[in-house]
Amino acid sequence: MDAPAAVHAQGIVKRFGPTVALDGVHLTVRPGESHALVGRNGAGKSTLVSVLTGLHRPDAGTVTFHGRPAPAPGDRAAWQAEVACVYQKSMVVPDLTVAENLFLNRFDQRGALIHWGRLRSRARALLAEYGVEVDPDRRARELTVEQRQFVEIARALSFGARLIILDEPTAQLDAGGIQRLFRRLRELRRQGVAFLFISHHLREVYELCTTVTVYRDARHVLTAPVADLAQRDLVAAMTGNAPSHRTSWQAPVVRAPDAGETVLRAERLALDGEFEPLDLTVRRGEVLGVAGAAASGGTALGETLVGLRGPTAGRITVCGRTVRPGSVPHALAAGIGYVPEDRHRQGLVPHRSVAENATLTVADQLGPFGTVLPSRTRAFAARAIASLDIRTSGPDQPVSGLSGGNQQKVVIARALASEPHCLVAVRPTAGVDVRSKQALLGVVREVAAAGRAAVIVSDELDDLRVCDRVLALFHGRVVAEFDRGWADQALVAAMEGAIEQQGGGQ
Known part of the structure; x- marks a missing residue:
């Protein structure tokens, strides 16, 4: 707990025209932690991810990685060395091999020649280091959804990043794939890798994560240990404690004469x-x-x-x-x-x-x-x-x-x-x-x-x-x-x- 946070965001404000997408929010993820970020649509989760990955510059607030200020805007290599996001929709290039995807734009070459044997050897070593059982010569389009996710995680770690953002990672996985993904994530946590886990599936939050942060209406609502937070209290934080109310567009039911057919x-x-x-x-x-x-x-x-x-x-x-x-x-x-x-x-x-x-x-x-x-x-x-x-x-x-x-x-x-x-x-x-x-x-x-x-x-x-x-x-x-x-x-x-x-x- 004494080590600097893998990421610490404080007082983040982001506006898009008149819309306030983030209103002074904060988030801290520790090394080796699996931290859930939850909230309804419009809560600000996606905007925060864009700030943490350098896609958007906040209008106010600070972001640090392992105690160091976030890289300068546009310094892609520096951002890749700090954080990566594995999105719900795979970002691998389907017609390239696993090895080519792992080292895209970082091929081992002299002049115009690529040393393919050395590239495949590096890929095998990287995959073995993180326990990813995938043939580096296979085309990415031939991989399962979970294999593509493992390849993306391995690629992110190869840059030196120790914070991985997982955006709805289980959306296209079956039960077996989810359990295999979670086992791999737990192994990486033991190596000090931190995960920010964004999901609509609260049962998975309780299965995988140690800490949960809730945003609602672009604001921070709470951060708490998962073990200390009942599911009903988590849902209440996401929706607000006010009882349901009739909105102005909730028209009364007017049944047609032949209703029921x-x-x-x-x-x-x-x-x-x-x-x-x-x-x-x-x-x-x-x-x-x-x-x-x-x-x-x-x-x-x-x-x-x-x-x-x-x-x-x-x-x-x-x-x-x-x-x-x-x-x-x-x-x-x-x-x-x-x-x-x-x-x-x-x-x-x-x-x-x-x-x-x-x-x-x-x-x-x-x-x-x-x-x-x-x-x-x-x-x-x-x-x-x-x-x-x-x-x-x-x-x-x-x-x-x-x-x-x-x-x-x-x-x-x-x-x-x-x-x-x-x-x-x-x-x-x-x-x-x-x-x-x-x-x-x-x-x-x-x-x-x-x-x-x-x-x-x-x-x-x-x-x-x-x-x-x-x-x-x-x-x-x-x-x-x-x-x-x-x-x-x-x-x-x-x-x-x-x-x-x-x-x-x-």
Whole structure:
């Protein structure tokens, strides 16, 4: 405990325009310690990682490594000698060998010639030093997820770094892979390597870590020994002690006259590597929530329901009609509308007009014999603009010129243009302001009130408050089901793996 901290951050402030991403936070990780950093989305975890790895310069505060001031901004080699981050998405180059990845940009060469034999020998020695059983001649794309992580850790240690940040390292690992990763981390801790462990899975925090720090709303809430902190107290620190409250966008339930008839049904639906067999039903007038942290399987479930992914098992029906698996056109024809998670990558054609974007799903209705009449397109879009209150200069305005909230309204307008029986929305309010969030979630409730149905897949509590029921996913399994009026702490505990209940959703 007398040795200087592997990293000590004090009074860190970071702003992005008017947004305060970190508000005077602190963190200390000791040599040989496995220290968890937890918090809900927006707590400031990712911003702190960017500060600790030199990607962002703090507006205030100090960072030291082993008692020495952090390297100068832009001194990449100096930062690599202090700290490395192993991200959820692997950073290895798939077409290079393990040896080439380990010593990328540090090849043993004279002039233009690389001494491949010496390079492979160095790689074998490095892998053996840290107990990584991987053939240095194998292509990185042939490795398992855990092997790629071990290679990244070994590469970081080869620079001299003794602080490794692990960002959701178990998200793509099975139970056996998680245990092997944890054994290797414990061995490295005994060698004095420190780990900052960022995870949504609280059970893993208790299994691996000695200390936990909680951030909430860009501020430091607590740091405590894991052994002294009950899970319910950890969840309370993450969510705040205030009881759940009705938000301004939590519209009261208005059931359609024929409420109760099943609109969307999934029976023993499964996708290998993403989620296990599950059942769910959504009835007329109902909004069903699917809650889960990163890599819980929620996004994959939403994409499977709308045909973007082909399930490995199970059946989907809409109003009794079987939906062809893995077929977006068939899902659309069956009556499923879709609001994707990333509107920029999946939801919009940025250089096209509001009208063109809003009518992509109904092109067959915009003119005779497969033609698209501009006048009919603009008229169709004008109705959507008025209905959803899209703030635009008109149907012909490029969608790229709209605010984030209004762009998302265009995405929803496109999803609703075909008058689907069921709307599936994945994180529908991501990246929008509070007023837009209120409007967007109000639209989802209106879909249900009109006698149709909706599914919201999200880890944002405010998105889930408008739902009549919520299924909580953890590691691809439905672990709990909540009716309206759930407490924040109970739902977060289920999403983070702090509680687990057997059974599938209905």
